[in-house]
Amino acid sequence: MAAALAVRGLGKRYGRVEALRGVDLEVGEGELVGLLGPNGAGKSTLVKIACGLVRPTAGEATVCGAPAGSAAARAALGYLAELFRFPGWYTADEVLALHQRLGRSDRGAAERRELLDLVGLADAADRRVEAMSKGMSQRLGIAQALVGRPRLLLLDEPTSALDPVGRRTVRVLLEELKARGVAVLLNSHLLSEVELVCDRVAILLDGALVAGGVTEELARPRGVEVDVDGGMRRYEHAGRADVPGIVARLIRDGEQVYGVRVLRSTLEEVYLDAVGGATE
Numbered sequence: 001m002a003a004a005l006a007v008r009g010l011g012k013r014y015g016r017v018e019a020l021r022g023v024d025l026e027v028g029e030g031e032l033v034g035l036l037g038p039n040g041a042g043k044s045t046l047v048k049i050a051c052g053l054v055r056p057t058a059g060e061a062t063v064c065g066a067p068a069g070s071a072a073a074r075a076a077l078g079y080l081a082e083l084f085r086f087p088g089w090y091t092a093d094e095v096l097a098l099h100q101r102l103g104r105s106d107r108g109a110a111e112r113r114e115l116l117d118l119v120g121l122a123d124a125a126d127r128r129v130e131a132m133s134k135g136m137s138q139r140l141g142i143a144q145a146l147v148g149r150p151r152l153l154l155l156d157e158p159t160s161a162l163d164p165v166g167r168r169t170v171r172v173l174l175e176e177l178k179a180r181g182v183a184v185l186l187n188s189h190l191l192s193e194v195e196l197v198c199d200r201v202a203i204l205l206d207g208a209l210v211a212g213g214v215t216e217e218l219a220r221p222r223g224v225e226v227d228v229d230g231g232m233r234r235y236e237h238a239g240r241a242d243v244p245g246i247v248a249r250l251i252r253d254g255e256q257v258y259g260v261r262v263l264r265s266t267l268e269e270v271y272l273d274a275v276g277g278a279t280e
């Protein structure tokens, strides 16, 4: 089966700015991929190309096998832009109805109810956008992206305005979507969040991929730390499998063991290594 999103040798030049320089990236069916990178790295440009809003200057992008921008590709995806604004006088329900008309979804009021429920806005169907908090309108934005049951969801920083509870709502939602087989490309600066939900991450710097891989494998083991009477003892090259042996030896030697921690480098460390402290 074709990947939900496949980009090959993707390049984009805006005049003298090279926003993307030969990017290869795939998001498989039902896979959740985090796209990371400093401001200006090219994340939004890549997503806009996938939507057909921006034309690449090199390479190609396909959505479920169809060329990006084609009717088939657009029908297969849902998109939440980084800076979006819905008309303030629309209610949540009307925003979704508008997008149902635009996307030709015929699933009516039942779909609108289901989506509002999914993003925790079941009680706000009649609330006007102008009377919503930032977090509410961002969740409405996510509901809008889900109209028409897309197979690929492109979310450009969907949680930037959310409080911790709102972020968790979205995290649970993403897991639910993954279980339903929806593929997601998530642009985000929130590394801890990406680390929690994404199967894979790709890190862009200056328009090129500089690191990436399975989230769990990227966060490398960094030894084991044991809390004993004399303080913390560090076993540099040990991993989880070595813990029982280490503890058994310590106890045999008459030590009191108060705690054990398997250390892993965080995604944040991997990211900072990859981008080398770069900012726009």
Ligand SMILES: Nc1ncnc2c1ncn2[C@@H]1O[C@H](COP(=O)(O)OP(=O)(O)OP(=O)(O)O)[C@@H](O)[C@H]1O
Pocket: 014, 017, 018, 019, 037, 038, 039, 040, 041, 042, 043, 044, 045, 046, 082
């Ligand atoms: N329409 C445009 N015209 C000219 N340059 C653009 C345009 N859109 C983006 N750029 C430039 O392309 C580069 C990549 O921008 P892009 O918005 O893709 O970055 P990003 O990774 O999404 O950044 P952020 O994290 O700030 O959202 C930047 O140098 C930006 O200034």
Ligand SMILES: [Mg+2]
Pocket: 043, 044, 045, 082, 156
């Ligand atoms: Mg962006």
